[in-house]
Amino acid sequence: MIAAARAALAALALAGAPQDPAPRPAPPPAPPAPAPETSPAATIAEWRELLELDLAQPLIDEGVARVSAGGDLAEQGEAVALVARALFEHGREAEAFELLDAARPSEATRVFVDLERARAWIEDDELDRALTFLLPDRDAAAPRAAERPESWLFVGRAWMRRGEPARATPFLERFVTLAPLHDEAPAALHMLAQAALRAGDGARATAWSRRAQELGRWHAYLRVRRLQVREQPAEPLPRLGLAQLWLQAGDLDRAEVELRRLFAIAPDYPAGWFQMGEVLRKRGDLAGAARAFDRALAGDPELFVARHNRAVIALGEGRLDDARRDLELLADGAHADDPRILGAHLLLARLLAAAGEEAAAAERYARYRELGGDEPLAP
DSSP: OHHHHHHHHTTSOOOOOSSOOSOOSOOOOOOOOOOOOOSHHHHHHHHHHHHHTTOHHHHHHHHHHHHSTTSTTTTOHHHHHHHHHHHHHTTOHHHHHHHHHHOOOOGGGHHHHHHHHHHHHHHTTOHHHHHHHHOSSTTOSSOTTTTSHHHHHHHHHHHHHTTOHHHHHHHHHHHHHHOTTOTTHHHHHHHHHHHHHHTTOHHHHHHHHHHHHHHHHHHHHHHHHHHHHHHOTTOHHHHHHHHHHHHHTTOHHHHHHHHHHHHHHOTTOHHHHHHHHHHHHHHTOHHHHHHHHHHHHHHOTTOHHHHHHHHHHHHHTTOHHHHHHHHHHHHHSTTTTOGGGHHHHHHHHHHHHHTTOHHHHHHHHHHHHHTTOOSOSOO
């Protein structure tokens, strides 16, 4: 019975309560904030974000000299490619091509310059030139530089612009598989929807279109949060929003990076600790997650999502007293009627029944039914 109750709790909705349980072990210290980076990789990441945020001018102002002959990033192919794209987007196409033609990147990073040149050819409608470079054999199933997702995208885009959606489809599908969160993934999904429509597959077109809209909305939120972080670097809320978006997308590493940056400016931010708990929980580090939830509740005892998830972990680990304490706080607190804690009433009833407290279990179960629950007491 107890084991079944533990399993059932994991499926219940999040809940909340206004009080804190009895003292628990000291919460963990805030993860150390990453040290400021000045490496080529950090600069390239910053420039990439500037392009994604349509802030190309600062990149041009800083980048042209740094990637030209004698510059400190002249051998970094991706840096050269990003500056060239910024020039292209600002209508300075001749300068962009000159920069690409003069580039002398390292052999390991040459692919970025090559692909940027292909991108520029496609934007200039030099489709045959781009396809000849990317697909020396027009019937090849994979493009040159197949390890780079953009290579698949560019081939698909070129075929679409040539009016051959059937040939574009497998390349675009591979791109969204390799890079599902890429900033150009919504555009690729829209192209896939158009290709499906032309093939007479309405259901598939609808599915692609829906994915494009959902991802487009996610990117719009991401852009807003990134801009807010730039405008308000000392405010924790925008960084929390970024972490939530990466967590929603399943990118736990990037979510943790944003949380570490948040803790650098607000070490005890309760909502941040809840999100860190979620990152750790999704990685399977339940002990670390429980400690993060402890810290969240230390700062905000009414953060019911943290209390609920802490109870889930306690029950799964067999710490029944801890689980019961949190569940009682949820079921008896100011938010007891909130539909989001309905499951806590049921789990508390089941926990009591497993402990042999039949009368108390019946009372808790009756309250669960009164609030609209319809699952049986026995799991």
